[in-house]
Amino acid sequence: MSVSESNLKMEVSSPPFGLEEAYNTLLTPGALSFIGDIAVKFDQRVEQMLNDRILKKAHLDRSRGLPDFSPETSHIRTGSWKVDPVPRRLTNRHVDLGDVSPANTGHFVQALQSTAQGIQTDFDDGHCPTWQTQLQGMFNIYQAVHDKLYANMPSIDNLPVLMLRPRAWNMVEHNMLVYGKEVPGPIFDFGLLMFHTAKILHAKESGPFFYLSKLEGYKEARLWKDIFVFAEEKLGLRIGTIKATVLIENIFAAFEMHEILYELRYHSAGLNCGIWDYSASFINKLGNRPEFVLPDRSKYVNMQRHFLKSYMALTIKTCHGRGCHATGGMSATLLPATLGPEYDRLMDVACRAKLTEIKAGADGFMVYDIRLVKPMQKLFEMYAPAANQYSVLRPDVNATKEDLLLMPSGGVTLAGLKHNIAVAVLFIESWLKGQGHFFYKGAIEDSATAEISRSQVWQWIRHRAHLEGNHQLITYSLVKDLCQQFLDRQIQDNPYFSTTEQRKRLLRAADIFRQLVTKTAFPEFITTYLSLENSFRTSTWHASKL
Structure with a gap:
């Protein structure tokens, strides 16, 4: 046309x-x-x-x-x-x-x-x-x-x-x-x-x-x-x-x-x-x-x-x-x-x-x-x-x-680290199926909450932050283990992930999350990173308006 x-x-x-x-x-x-x-x-x-x-x-x-x-x-x-x-x-x-x-x-x-x-x-x-x-x-x-x-x-x-x-x-x-x-x-x-x-x-x-x-x-x-x-x-x-x-x-x-x-x-x-x-x-x-x-x-x-x-x-x-x-x-x-x-x-x-x-x-x-x-x-x-x-x-x-640049005091809780992992992984999983937000623990989560979640995990690993209480060092190994525990619970307890296709998408989302939090150069936007995924970019170019 x-x-x-x-x-x-x-x-x-x-x-x-x-x-x-x-x-x-x-x-x-x-x-x-x-x-x-x-x-x-x-x-x-x-x-x-x-x-x-x-x-x-x-x-x-x-x-x-x-x-x-x-x-x-x-x-x-x-x-x-x-x-x-x-x-x-x-x-x-x-x-x-x-x-x-x-x-x-x-x-x-x-x-x-x-x-x-x-x-x-x-x-x-x-x-x-x-x-x-x-x-x-x-x-x-x-x-x-x-x-x-x-x-x-x-x-x-x-x-x-x-x-x-x-x-x-x-x-x-x-x-x-x-x-x-x-x-x-x-x-x-x-x-x-x-x-x-x-x-x-x-x-x-x-x-x-x-x-x-x-x-x-x-x-x-x-x-x-x-x-x-x-x-x-x-x-x-x-x-x-x-x-x-x-x-x-x-x-x-x-x-x-x-x-x-x-x-x-x-x-x-x-x-x-x-x-x-x-x-x-x-x-x-x-x-x-x-x-x-x-x-x-x-x-x-x-x-x-x-x-x-x-x-x-x-x-x-x-x-x-x-x-x-x-x-x-x-x-x-x-x-x-x-x-x-x-x-x-x-x-x-x-x-x-x-x-x-x-x-x-x-x-x-x-x-x-x-x-x-x-x-x-x-x-x-x-x-x-x-x-x-x-x-x-x-x-x-x-x-x-x-005033604008004063960082708040405080540390990192284990619950907060787990929550950030969950929000980031579930957002990526939601994005991979074409949805821009999802519900989790009584709140709506979108790219803004996913952005702060994955950013904080990246930063805590980068700067070797410690958990409150036991002072455990936040390493990639710890994040990887907590991510796997989250995946196991979701697959076991969440009926949504009962099919092979849905489980594969969840595991793919976790893999992308792990990539994001270990990048040497900070990926500026999670949505930019995701939009370059081949699975997202697949379209119908076999017929076009010219």
Whole structure:
């Protein structure tokens, strides 16, 4: 099928079985040309951005330097500018549902039927981007925006706002080539979503709105801003129509929050804090140094620790000073199926944690369990009933470089080590079967928790950490033995792993985990590592759109 509207040389994999309608609806010549035009226009800048990431980390490693607030952009931090006001439907961001992979049709429909203010419609942390899941997820969004997803579906302007999260820059779309080169994952996702939904969403005051993940600084925000403007001009939309919330998930980005907002000041919907990707970024960027060994996350890492509390407070102060939203991370709590003491206990724990964020000045946050939406909304009604908390300016906050980089004290527990092994292995197993999240011990686990889990095990082995209590050295041999014990228990006790195929996948996942935690050079993202697996990349290139 010709897609030569822009004389682009493109190839696209053929449709997965059963998704022919989605494929033909979405991958039209116009849509493919739109994606291809963005890819070609920004190809060199994306490559330069990815190279700059490598060079910046190498420079820090060589110089033993530390992230800091740049004197070159001090005029932006001290200036009196504001971001543009958000549209009406984004003024209240109290409770979003997070990790909602639109490929999971049943969960996506439940989210649309909820009372949440928004839905993090996720192609990133909570989603595994196989060709099947990408097309299914995109098609479900297409149908939702066109009021076709389920019977008697209300118009999109009467549903929770879709906060569309494309993949981060570390991911590529293996199933689309432009001039023989794989398209960056975020460009494929953003382009397809914009082409098919932007005008309808805008006409109904419901978008297009995005979450942008894993940015490392203001220059990357500038790249996204230019992509936004290019797309708006191509589609005939007013500049500033697109609004985006940037997730501050990287330690470098924490020092450039003002600058990120400034670059996106016509497109900004504020900033978001997330505990696990942010914590993992310390290991990613500074993990070769013994002074940045992060203690057991299960026991010693939470939003009350100084470095995370400072980061959250600085986000709130920065955003409110610039007239935009500061939102918190996701409550991963999964409530039991039936009411009872454990249900009440977990509800209380989740609400207490989020009440702390409300009292700190957060304008909203995310939950995974739909049953948490109304209780969390009631917390806002009781303690912060206005649409947002812009008036909470936090003059008490003066977060310094030392505050943001202060590692919490603490060691490593045997239970914490075992938990990290379990989460990482089960995430890899889940990814290998095409799912981006799973449930484990009363919580939702996704790539963010898998990232911190495998990163900590790598770091503890590298820096010869010891277990609390018996002071046993954490070695690869110990990790390998604990991993094998976990596998034995799963195969023996978990009915899911009763078939040969499922056991093979679990053993393959454990093998990949063992590779990850023994690499000399730290693999930057677990999802990048996994997406290069041959078993994941298998696609249907025998027939293509040319």
